[in-house]
Amino acid sequence: TQLLEQSPQFLSIQEGENLTVYCNSSSVFSSLQWYRQEPGEGPVLLVTVVTGGEVKKLKRLTFQFGDARKDSSLHITAAQPGDTGLYLCAGAGNQGGKLIFGQGTELSVKP
Amino acid sequence: NAGVTQTPKFQVLKTGQSMTLQCAQDMNHEYMSWYRQDPGMGLRLIHYSVGAGITDQGEVPNGYNVSRSTTEDFPLRLLSAAPSQTSVYFCASSGWRSGNTIYFGEGSWLTVV
Numbered sequence: 017t018q019l020l021e022q023s024p025q026f027l028s029i030q031e032g033e034n035l036t037v038y039c040n041s042s043s044v045f046s047s048l049q050w051y052r053q054e055p056g057e058g059p060v061l062l063v064t065v066v067t068g069g070e071v072k073k074l075k076r077l078t079f080q081f082g083d084a085r086k087d088s089s090l091h092i093t094a095a096q097p098g099d100t101g102l103y104l105c106a107g108a109g110n111q112g113g114k115l116i117f118g119q120g121t122e123l124s125v126k127p
Numbered sequence: 128n129a130g131v132t133q134t135p136k137f138q139v140l141k142t143g144q145s146m147t148l149q150c151a152q153d154m155n156h157e158y159m160s161w162y163r164q165d166p167g168m169g170l171r172l173i174h175y176s177v178g179a180g181i182t183d184q185g186e187v188p189n190g191y192n193v194s195r196s197t198t199e200d201f202p203l204r205l206l207s208a209a210p211s212q213t214s215v216y217f218c219a220s221s222g223w224r225s226g227n228t229i230y231f232g233e234g235s236w237l238t239v240v
Contacts, residue, residue: 025167049229058131058217058231059170104169108227114160114185115219115229117169 018043020107022118029095030126037090037103037121045107048081048088049115053102095125130154133218133232140208140239148203148216148235156222156230159201160185161193163214164234170217176201208239 021040029035039048047066051059063072065081065088072079076099078091092099102122106115134149152159160175162185172185176195190212192204201220205212215236221229 020169022169056234058219058233060231061228064228106170114158114172114175115170116186117162117171119167119169 018045018107018109018116020105020116020118022105022121024121025119026122026124028124028126031096032094033125035092035095035123037105037123038087039089039105039107039118040087041107041116042086043107044085045109045116046085047108048085049106049108050079050088050090051104051106053104053120059104092123095123097125097127099123100125131218131220131230131232133216133235135235136233137236138238140205140237142208142210142239144208146205146208148205148218148237150201150203150218150232151199152201152218152220152230153199154220154222154225154230155198156220156225157198158221158229159195160219161191161201161203162217162219163187164217165214173203173216205237208237210239213237213239 049064050062053059063079068083068085070081076093080089104120105118131152161173162170164170171187174193176182182193215234218232219229
């Protein structure tokens with residue numbers, strides 16, 4: 017069974033601080049996706065990383081896929097209150113439409 | 128463009144009752160799936176489908192049935208609801224035409240008492 021361990025589960029920081037969220041697995045994934053979820057809504061895709069070692073940037077968010085395609089990280093620079101939400105990583109195998117999700121990280125950024 | 132539409136948004140069931148969560152997508156996606164989301168556990172795959180007439184079990188299939196008679200629809204049936212099925216349910220779809228990006232519905236909040 018493929019598992020994704022996401023950490024930390026909860027993170028409360030002040031505006032302007034930096035943070036990193038980690039997703040780790042013993043399994044290899046064909047791609048890894050990061051989602052953000054607002055209360056009362058479904059997850060919304062932020063980015064997909066496919067190649068080992070790949071780094072993608074989305075404004076203040078930096079996503080990295082591990083060289084072995086078993087782990088990934090999300091780094092937020094100078095967090096803002098608008099970044100508050102649930103962040104989820106999800107790994108995709110070779111079969112389309114199936115994702116294995118991490119437990120999620122509840123981020124709270126206080127002004 | 129509606130995307131992925133789930134109904135109902137909220138439902139309260141008594142233990143032992145049955146019900147169907149409806150899911151429809153208008154993007155002609157091949158893949159559809161159902162997840163449940165519980166606190167501290169992320170989203171867990173219940174059932175998925177790679178095309179009309181084809182379904183398979185995910186990580187937590189017990190107590191749920193699915194069918195995929197058309198490309199557009201993928202209903203999830205709870206046969207005999209149990210309190211352990213109290214959760215938020217998300218339907219999702221993806222397809223190669225959309226670069227295999229997975230699109231989620233807005234969720235269905237189910238409480239079993």
